[in-house]
Amino acid sequence: MTKEKLNYSNAYEELLTIIEDIENGDISVDVLSEKVKRASVLLKFCKDKLHQTEVDVDQILKDLEGEG
Numbered sequence: 854m855t856k857e858k859l860n861y862s863n864a865y866e867e868l869l870t871i872i873e874d875i876e877n878g879d880i881s882v883d884v885l886s887e888k889v890k891r892a893s894v895l896l897k898f899c900k901d902k903l904h905q906t907e908v909d910v911d912q913i914l915k916d917l918e919g920e921g
Contacts, residue, residue: 861902868895 871892874880880888 859898861899864895864898864902868892868899871895 871880871888875885875888
């Protein structure tokens with residue numbers, strides 16, 4: 854995912870893959886820290902994206918109420 858622009862769907866899928874690998878023991882101790890750091894970045898990205906979407910939807914609904 855280094856060259857691909859991060860979006861919510863890609864971040865979520867990568868996060869699920871990391872979680873699955875950790876749960877299955879498919880990640881060695883040598884790379885565990887790296888994967889946990891990446892998961893942290895992905896979680897923050899997803900959380901921020903969800904928050905911004907909520908703000909946008911709330912604003913749209915307020916705008917619609919003002920028109921009626």
